[in-house]
Amino acid sequence: MTTELTRKLVVFACFLVTAVTLIPVVMMVLVAFQSDAESMAATPSFWPTSWHPENLERAFDLVPLGQYLLNTVIFAGGTTLLETATAALAAYAFARLEFRGRGVLFGIYLATLMIPTQVTLIPQFALVAKLQGIDTWAGMIIPHAFTALGVFLLRQFFLGIPRDYEEAARIDGANRWQAFTRIILPLAVPAIATLAVFKFIGQWNNLLWPLVISNTDATRTIPVGLQAFQDTHGTQWNLLLMAATVTTVPLIVIFFLTQRWFVRGITMSGFGGR
Structure with missing residues (x-):
């Protein structure tokens, strides 16, 4: 098999995987422009018989979607900034500072990655409630401002920088x-850009913690707010998917703006350490 044929097969395989991955996204956008009756029909039809761009205005009228977007930016942006700062400081200490028990401490720190988030949810909630942080930005952001994964990622990169x-x-x-x-x-x-993109996307889609800690629209984020499209009469699929389409756009823009740094960070951080 020639090199040119191998390259074409790889390109075709990548194109096929990309096309399959994008099918749910395309379906989401198409259903978002359907009428109420068409989107809730017993037999689904993903291509709209008539387009309804007014669904965008209806989605914003049904729930304070703009407020939810702003809240999500504050929550995701705040946790991202704090985590990159704390992870960079801790990673530098583990990569450069010499102190007794450094390796053991780092191993214990990494072991926390094996603890499911659901296990620490109740202790975190109890602690935040005791500190009167329920439905506050501090209570939402600070518990998610530290992660062992970010420390590991940056430590591997720092080890690759010559002393x-x-x-x-x-x-x-x-x-x-x-x-x-x-x-x-x-x-x-x-590496920092890669960590920031990972963290921002993860917190943008975070449902569990904002659902537990926020009680009002003042701090409610998009994943929690999308539940408002569900009522006793069923789910308004067209409006729900229109809101989901709107909330997906910022992530796509952020990824394309940081794509160059993201690819470099993935290539160098995970395998560049010594």
């Missing part, structure tokens, strides 16, 4: 903090 860069900076008079902020962080932009 000579830092040593040269230290010789020139820079302290450890200056070496970290002026040498390490600029070189780690791809």
